[in-house]
Amino acid sequence: MSAPPSERARVKRYNQIADYDPQTIHAILDAMPLCHVGYVFNGSPFVTPTLQWRDGDMIFWHGSAASRMLESAECQEVCVTVSLYDGLVMARSAYNYNINHRSVMIFGKPAKLSDEEKLVQLRNMVNKTIPGQWERLRPVKPQELKATTVLGMKITEASAKVRFGQPDDDDDADFPVWAGIIPVRYEIGRPEANPKNPLGVELPADTALFKIG
Amino acid sequence: MSAPPSERARVKRYNQIADYDPQTIHAILDAMPLCHVGYVFNGSPFVTPTLQWRDGDMIFWHGSAASRMLESAECQEVCVTVSLYDGLVMARSAYNYNINHRSVMIFGKPAKLSDEEKLVQLRNMVNKTIPGQWERLRPVKPQELKATTVLGMKITEASAKVRFGQPDDDDDADFPVWAGIIPVRYEIGRPEANPKNPLGVELPADTALFKIG
Numbered sequence: 370m371s372a373p374p375s376e377r378a379r380v381k382r383y384n385q386i387a388d389y390d391p392q393t394i395h396a397i398l399d400a401m402p403l404c405h406v407g408y409v410f411n412g413s414p415f416v417t418p419t420l421q422w423r424d425g426d427m428i429f430w431h432g433s434a435a436s437r438m439l440e441s442a443e444c445q446e447v448c449v450t451v452s453l454y455d456g457l458v459m460a461r462s463a464y465n466y467n468i469n470h471r472s473v474m475i476f477g478k479p480a481k482l483s484d485e486e487k488l489v490q491l492r493n494m495v496n497k498t499i500p501g502q503w504e505r506l507r508p509v510k511p512q513e514l515k516a517t518t519v520l521g522m523k524i525t526e527a528s529a530k531v532r533f534g535q536p537d538d539d540d541d542a543d544f545p546v547w548a549g550i551i552p553v554r555y556e557i558g559r560p561e562a563n564p565k566n567p568l569g570v571e572l573p574a575d576t577a578l579f580k581i582g
Numbered sequence: 583m584s585a586p587p588s589e590r591a592r593v594k595r596y597n598q599i600a601d602y603d604p605q606t607i608h609a610i611l612d613a614m615p616l617c618h619v620g621y622v623f624n625g626s627p628f629v630t631p632t633l634q635w636r637d638g639d640m641i642f643w644h645g646s647a648a649s650r651m652l653e654s655a656e657c658q659e660v661c662v663t664v665s666l667y668d669g670l671v672m673a674r675s676a677y678n679y680n681i682n683h684r685s686v687m688i689f690g691k692p693a694k695l696s697d698e699e700k701l702v703q704l705r706n707m708v709n710k711t712i713p714g715q716w717e718r719l720r721p722v723k724p725q726e727l728k729a730t731t732v733l734g735m736k737i738t739e740a741s742a743k744v745r746f747g748q749p750d751d752d753d754d755a756d757f758p759v760w761a762g763i764i765p766v767r768y769e770i771g772r773p774e775a776n777p778k779n780p781l782g783v784e785l786p787a788d789t790a791l792f793k794i795g
Contacts, residue, residue, distance in 0.1 A: 416620035552771030
């Protein structure tokens, strides 16, 4: 990540302010587990939404071993994009209308994980949402591990884009229209227990640490 | 949309419950203006986040006329994906861990809009977030219209996927771990006025109709 951004990572950010700082990139990945994996299948582009998580400078995503997306993506070029909608930017003109947002694009060729690596990373996937939750779960069965594919990729070619704050249209500030921003946040609702939970089973206190955004 | 789903739309949803109902697809597009446009550039996949909006059975997105994404996408195959994170599904096992979500994938070849069509659709873009806002804005200048590219595509090849509710792991219901869901919602914050707004300019009442999710 300390190397200069590659041509491919730069192509994307043609005329926008890009950020190649690993801290910025990692913070965005950690804020939004939903990612969009772009790959080419039979010459056509596909963008599949799936769960991603990060471990150090690696990004991982998973799915059924029967997934054509995962089979197509292995050892092929992919572009993984994660984005958050942070608010509406109400400018004085349609030209400056915008949204506040954070996004990351990562380019690379992912590899499939071994069963041993899968166990480590599935634990990370669970415990990054709620600390200690993996240890509370019913243990993974060998056939479940077989049926799960996890792809991993080093975060080497990546760029972030962050837009925040007020509209950039001071030239129009005299125009008599309200300008400003309307923030949007991810609100965590009250947990809804499964009606079949055994008596006496309680919501883990760590659940309060679950957070999006 | 009444035609059976194409091979390409079906390939994507290999082993998942897909929904080809236009009402479901339209509702998801209307709920989340941030989309992910997948396209192939020099043989490599790119996934660019941008703003989308819908008008009837057409989807539109826009950007700078200097945008390589928009130039690459015109008349080329694209896959536009829109997704919402609706909650964490806390199953009894890692195998059944999931998220509640809504997503749409649309395939097709977009076309650039003429200046006349652009005006109509930029008005739609603005007024779909806040009714009547276009009429309050500083009018569009000819050079701004020139500098803006809008792509449009008929929603013919599309599929939705919706996952909601409790985990699907009744087989494990006796295992002594809390199972359930943690809902996530998009919360609209209090509008933050631009400090340079002229005195007496007020927040339009219609702003209260702005909504994500």
